[in-house]
Amino acid sequence: MYIGGMFFLGIFNIIAASVENVYVVIVFRALQGVAASATIPSSYALVSNLFTGRALHLAISVLTVFMTTSYGLGCVMGGAFALTSIGYRAAFYLLGGLAFLVAFLGSLCIEPASVKGDSLKDLDHIGVTLMLSGSLLLVTGLTEGGTSWNSPSAYVPIIFGVLLLFTFFAWELYIMRKFKSFDSVNLLIPLETWTIPNIVPYLLINGIGYSNIFSIMLMSVEVFEYVAMNSPLIAGLKGLTGAVGLFSASIPASLAFGKLPPKYVIIVASTFSLAGSIVISRLGYTTESWWRYGLTGIGLSAFSQCFIFYFCLNTVIVSAPLEMQGVVSGMGMTSVQMFIAISSGATSSIVGDVELGTTSEIQKQMMGRYRHAFYFMIATSALNVVLSLFIKDTGFGSLKQKREKKRMGSESRDCTEVEVGASKQVSESSDCV
Numbered sequence: 001m002y003i004g005g006m007f008f009l010g011i012f013n014i015i016a017a018s019v020e021n022v023y024v025v026i027v028f029r030a031l032q033g034v035a036a037s038a039t040i041p042s043s044y045a046l047v048s049n050l051f052t053g054r055a056l057h058l059a060i061s062v063l064t065v066f067m068t069t070s071y072g073l074g075c076v077m078g079g080a081f082a083l084t085s086i087g088y089r090a091a092f093y094l095l096g097g098l099a100f101l102v103a104f105l106g107s108l109c110i111e112p113a114s115v116k117g118d119s120l121k122d123l124d125h126i127g128v129t130l131m132l133s134g135s136l137l138l139v140t141g142l143t144e145g146g147t148s149w150n151s152p153s154a155y156v157p158i159i160f161g162v163l164l165l166f167t168f169f170a171w172e173l174y175i176m177r178k179f180k181s182f183d184s185v186n187l188l189i190p191l192e193t194w195t196i197p198n199i200v201p202y203l204l205i206n207g208i209g210y211s212n213i214f215s216i217m218l219m220s221v222e223v224f225e226y227v228a229m230n231s232p233l234i235a236g237l238k239g240l241t242g243a244v245g246l247f248s249a250s251i252p253a254s255l256a257f258g259k260l261p262p263k264y265v266i267i268v269a270s271t272f273s274l275a276g277s278i279v280i281s282r283l284g285y286t287t288e289s290w291w292r293y294g295l296t297g298i299g300l301s302a303f304s305q306c307f308i309f310y311f312c313l314n315t316v317i318v319s320a321p322l323e324m325q326g327v328v329s330g331m332g333m334t335s336v337q338m339f340i341a342i343s344s345g346a347t348s349s350i351v352g353d354v355e356l357g358t359t360s361e362i363q364k365q366m367m368g369r370y371r372h373a374f375y376f377m378i379a380t381s382a383l384n385v386v387l388s389l390f391i392k393d394t395g396f397g398s399l400k401q402k403r404e405k406k407r408m409g410s411e412s413r414d415c416t417e418v419e420v421g422a423s424k425q426v427s428e429s430s431d432c433v
């Protein structure tokens with residue numbers, strides 16, 4: 001799945017860079033998202049299967065670092081490519097080439113894992129259809145709602161998307177279990193997933209927190225590019241503060257993971273993220289304002305969000321059985337994408353139509369709109385603080401113990417399989433004698 005996702009991501013990037021029609025570009029941008037979504041859960045599943053012990057901890061740390069810092073680097077790269085003769089196409093060509101390279105290296109270096117031949121056939125195809133349809137409709141409606149919530153293209157997809165998602169959960173949790181013909185069907189989200197400690201608050205906190213830093217970085221770049229009339233490269237460099245904050249926090253977060261209780265780390269990180277949202281709400285369009293509020297607010301929010309993302313997602317993954325870690329990471333990233341769509345739709349509707357700051361009057365008017373959007377970020381950050389209080393305390397050493405037990409359990413299962421295989425061979429040999 002990982003190699004296939006990377007391969008198609010490369011194809012869709014090259015096509016999007018080559019075509020002229022804007023609607024075709026939009027379609028293939030959406031397909032890029034589909035291909036990318038195949039790489040994230042599978043990457044965590046690969047890491048969990050290829051590494052054990054301290055190596056697993058380090059591998060998850062490296063993977064999380066790249067995931068959390070990619071957006072900030074993307075802003076700078078996009079700003080730099082915008083100044084070239086081919087503009088955004090250069091970024092698509094570069095990403096397409098990198099995706100092909102990763103797919104090629106993956107085919108050489110990654111050993112294919114053995115899977116059951118009937119696993120795809122036994123998948124809950126009805127549940128998959130309901131989940132995908134509901135998610136796509138909800139994201140589409142929220143994206144359209146950023147322009148006008150009164151438009152049928154916004155509220156109709158949202159209504160049907162929510163209904164389909166409710167139908168999906170009702171189908172997998174209640175309805176399907178009443179039919180014996182579905183007893184052998186594998187659920188899209190196994191029931192055991194919901195028994196993982198704190199999975200619901202972790203998914204909510206992680207999704208809200210990641211969407212907050214995404215929106216804060218995006219709006220700060222828009223302020224300096226559209227209101228202050230900076231070049232895309234300069235605006236991207238000012239937004240790079242978020243990537244620096246995420247990257248610098250990844251080292252202490254990786255060292256603290258497994259040693260500190262996730263509950264209290266997330267509470268403290270959510271509180272500091274709230275403080276960063278308050279500081280960034282005072283941002284203006286001048287360079288002096290960026291040094292005073294932008295650098296501090298974005299950096300503090302990003303530094304805090306790295307701890308939230310790292311502890312929420314990795315705690316759930318470590319707590320999950322090995323065979324469900326890919327599913328859990330996929331749920332985590334789906335939650336992130338959902339909340340990013342919600343946050344983008346809300347902030348876009350608050351800001352409204354963006355006007356270039358050609359006059360001081362327009363600049364003042366636009367900053368008033370952006371400030372109201374930053375207030376929305378304060379509210380969602382405060383919600384995260386409240387949600388973090390509902391996390392059950394799992395203690396200091398529990399994560400390490402779970403990891404060791406999981407490793408020992410995996411080794412014991414391997415030994416059992418070897419013993420069973422050996423006993424079968426002995427039995428077959430005696431039959432031949």
